[in-house]
Amino acid sequence: MEISTKHLPADERRALTIEAVIELAGLQNPSKITTSAIAKQMNLTQGALFRHFSTKEALWQAVMEWVKDRLLARIDQAAHNIQSPLAAMEAIFMSHIEFVIEHPGVPRMLFGELQQAEPTPAKRVAHSLVQRYIERICACIEQGKAIKEISLDVDTRSAATFFLGTVQGLVMQSLLTGDIQRIRIEAPGVFILYRRGIRG
Amino acid sequence: MEISTKHLPADERRALTIEAVIELAGLQNPSKITTSAIAKQMNLTQGALFRHFSTKEALWQAVMEWVKDRLLARIDQAAHNIQSPLAAMEAIFMSHIEFVIEHPGVPRMLFGELQQAEPTPAKRVAHSLVQRYIERICACIEQGKAIKEISLDVDTRSAATFFLGTVQGLVMQSLLTGDIQRIRIEAPGVFILYRRGIRG
DNA sequence: TAAGCTAGTGATTAATTACTTACTAGTCAT
DNA sequence: ATGACTAGTAAGTAATTAATCACTAGCTTA
DSSP: OOTTOSSOOHHHHHHHHHHHHHHHHTTSOGGGOOHHHHHHHTTOOGGGGGGTOSSHHHHHHHHHHHHHHHHHHHHHHHHTTOOSHHHHHHHHHHHHHHHHHHOTHHHHHHHHHHHOSSOOHHHHHHHHHHHHHHHHHHHHHHHHHHTTSBOTTSOHHHHHHHHHHHHHHHHHHHHHHSOSTHHHHHHHHHHHHHHHHHBO | OOTTOSSOOHHHHHHHHHHHHHHHHTTSOGGGOOHHHHHHHTTOOGGGGGGTOSSHHHHHHHHHHHHHHHHHHHHHHHHTTOOSHHHHHHHHHHHHHHHHHHOTHHHHHHHHHHHOSSOOHHHHHHHHHHHHHHHHHHHHHHHHHHTTSBOTTSOHHHHHHHHHHHHHHHHHHHHHHSOSTHHHHHHHHHHHHHHHHHBO
16 A cells, blocks of 8 residues: 655654664664664655654664563563463563564664663663563562462572573574574473473 | 883784773673774774774674683583583583673673674674584583483473573673672572473 | 884774754645 | 645764874884
C-alpha cells in the first residue's frame, strides 16, 4: 500500500525512526550507528530527523524507552495467569528469547548502553529496565521458595542475575554463529540447565 | 623509579599502549576510545602512536591478541593438574573471574568486538578466542560425562555456551552496580547453580 | 664526541559527525 | 481553491577523528 510515504505525521515518523534504529542495531555495532545511516534506512534526509528528536541523545532515550515498555510488557504478559513460579519463569525466559529473535539489536544496545561512562539519559532508562526485570525474577524465585519449588539455599539475587546472564550468553552465541534463529533451538536446553540449578 | 620515561624501546611502548587501551576499556565504552585518549592516558602525543601501530585497527588487533593469549593461558594453567572435570571447570571459572576483575575492560571489548558488522581483524581474533574457550569447556564436559560426574542428558555445547554466559551475566551485574569487586563475592554462588544444573 | 638511528613532537589534513538553517512541497481546515 | 501549518530538503557549519609529515631530542655505538 503506502510504502515509503513522504510527509508522515510526526508521531508516526517518530515511531518509524525508533524502529529503524532497532533494526540497524541488529546489523551493526549500535554505538556506531550514525544519524545519516538512520535517515538512509528510512529514506529520509539526515537533517529531517532533528525535526522529531532534538538531539541524537534524545532519540536514543526514546529507543530505550520503547525497549523498556515492550520488553517488560512482554514478560508480564507471559507470566500472567501461570500458577507455578518455575513455569512462570520458563514462560518469561521463552518470551524474552522470542523478543530477542524479533529484535536482535535490543540486547546489543542494552549491553552497549550500560557500558557508557557518563550517565546518559538512555543509560538511565536501560538501567531501570534491567533493575525492574531482575526484581520480577526475584519475586518469582521467592514465590518458588515459599512453595518449595525452588531450593531454599539458592541466593535469590544471584539466581536472578544468572537468569539474565543466560539470555546474554545465548545472544553471544548468536553473535558467534551469525545465526539468530539458532537460539530458539538452544534456549529450551539452556533453560533446563538453569532450572536444574535452582530446583528444590 | 622510572615513572613515565620518554623514549622507550618500541616493544615496551607497544606493550604499554596495549595496557593503556585495556585500562581505558574498563572506564568507558570501548568503541568510543579515541587515539587521542589513548595517547593522553600514557603521556604521549597522539601522532606518536602511529610509529608503533600502522592503523588504529592494527592496534585493536594487537590488543585482542594480548587478551586471547593471556586469558587462554590463564584458564589452561588453572585447569592444569586437576583430575576432576567439575573441579577443573570451577578452577577455570574462578580464574576467569579473577582475570575479569584485574581487567574489567576485557569482557566489554570482547562483546563489543563480536558485535562489529564487518569482519575486522580484531573481530577475527575475538572469535577464535571464544571458540577455543568453548572447546576447552566442551572437553571438560565430555570428560565429566565419561566418569559420570556430569549428567549424560546435558547438551555439551549448550552447557559450554551457558558457562560463558554465566560470566557475561556477572559482568553485566557489575555494570549495573558499578562495583567490579562484587562479582568476586557473587561468583562462587553462581557457579554452584551452574554445577547443580549439569551434575550427574 | 660525533654519527646514525629510533622514538616523540606538534602542526596539519581530509573525512566524518551531529546539528542548523533557509527554503519548499505537501496536507488539511475552511 | 486558499492560506496556514507541518514535514522534508539540501546545503552548510563547527567539532572531532584517524592519519601524515617535517622536524627534533635522545640513546647507542664507533
